[in-house]
Amino acid sequence: MKEMLNLFNRIIDKWLRFYRAKSFEAYTGKKAKNLSILGKVYLRNKNVIVGENVTLYPGVMFQGEGEIYIGNNTFLGNNTIVYSEKGYKVSIGADCMIAAMCHIINTDHKIASVECAMNQQGTVSENISIEDNVWLASAVTVLKGVNIKRGSVIGAKAVVNKSTEENGVYVGIPAKLLKNRK
Secondary structure (H helix, E strand, C coil): CHHHHHHHHHHHHHHHHHHHHHHHHHHHCCCCCCCEECCCCEECCCCEEECCCCEECCCCEEEECCEEEECCCCEECCCCEEEECCCCEEEECCCCEECCCCEEECEEECCCCCCCCHHHCCEEECCEEECCCCEECCCCEECCCCEECCCCEECCCCEECCCCCCCEEEECCCCEEEEECC
């Protein structure tokens, strides 16, 4: 009986992955080869393009109206948010590991005028580029205008507000270079 239930659960899981991938393709209007969606994903942006063998864990959220690119063999961990403002891009390269609860957001609010209400001051946006073979550890925040170079590692809970060096290891708030990978 236990073996039968395990088999039944595996069949349901496989069917759900197929259904989620096809729903993703239908919403974005773009094919996704070997896309694996392991739970509920919030797709509130039709401009998402994924490469081959991309894995999305439960709670991943795509928002905004700008372009979002995800390269081959990349995964996004639980509850990660990627936001791209209309007219701008967020680009995540191949072979990247984006851990749980990361925020990749290419927009910020203006705060210049004390005469104007905060919610009426508008936004400022810039592209974000995360190159190939990058690891963002848990709860990393990547802000507008940042280019995280190939081979970089960003430590848990770091806030990246400036571009990185290739193969650098960054930690802290704001993220600072700790060392270079060999």
